[in-house]
Amino acid sequence: MSSYDVIPEIEKNYIKELLSKGKRLDGRALDEFREIKIEKDIIKKAEASARVTIGNTIVIIGIKVSAGPPYPDSPDSGVVTINAELLPLASSHFESGPPSAFAIEVARVCDRGIRHSDIIDKTTLCIIEGEIVYIIFGDIYAISFDGNLFDAGELALTTALSSLKIPEYEIIESENGKKEVNFINSWKKVEVNDIPVSISIGKIGKTLFIDPDEKEELALDSRITFTFNKNNELISLQKGLSGHFSKEEILKGMEMALSKVDMLRNKVIECIKDFE
DSSP states (O other): OOHHHHHHHHHHHHHHHHHHTTOOTTSOOTTOOOOEEEEEOOOTTSSEEEEEEETTEEEEEEEEEEEEOOOTTOTTSOEEEEEEEEOGGGOTTOOSSSOOHHHHHHHHHHHHHHHHHTOSOGGGGEEETTTEEEEEEEEEEEEEOSSOHHHHHHHHHHHHHTTOEEEEEEEEEOTTSOEEEEEEEEEEEOOOOOOOEEEEEEEETTEEEESOOHHHHHHOSEEEEEEEOTTOOEEEEEEESSOOOOHHHHHHHHHHHHHHHHHHHHHHHHHHTTOO
């Protein structure tokens, strides 16, 4: 057994005892987020980008746009693809190579939030139905890890998509009826319909708390992430780890999450307010 295996188990008892008294290692209340900072347009060569800092957790997202064929079952809709990269420089617990199960989970939870909110009407990304559509690639990179990549990733993704521009084009039709797309040196804003946000709740023992940091994540029995749309309707729910939540705990967790939704959404709105 390595020291990494032992230390969290030793610390877990201390963390659990503190939580049972309504206290945390960093002095926060159970329902308190760490300091949050959101910045957009931090990667100049990306079509859109954002950096989100929650405490000492930092994620960056870059978005690129290309054109290609649609999915066969949605010929009139564009494609949005989200990936997450947990860089070794972010934490000694992350390794290079194929995406880990945790990286895949982060990408899927963030992706589910934007899909279920319909933040972008993907039919507006169609260029020639059944032939060519805009394909949006969003890559989330963890560059400093201190817990709660789910909420940081969702904030970054929502912010970047809300400040995305795509190239304009003209369609040229030949005499034989064949259509070709000519992209021009002009860009247009992608209209967004929502600002989804997620709030992750950790559970250790019988205590629920918001925004777990790294040490708390190492000690978690279970985790649940709630994602809400602009009407504060629940659109996604993801439970992680091997522990369980009772019905009462889920309802309590959702109430805790709802108390923070407007605060998070307002931070996104403040960041993108001058975007044209």
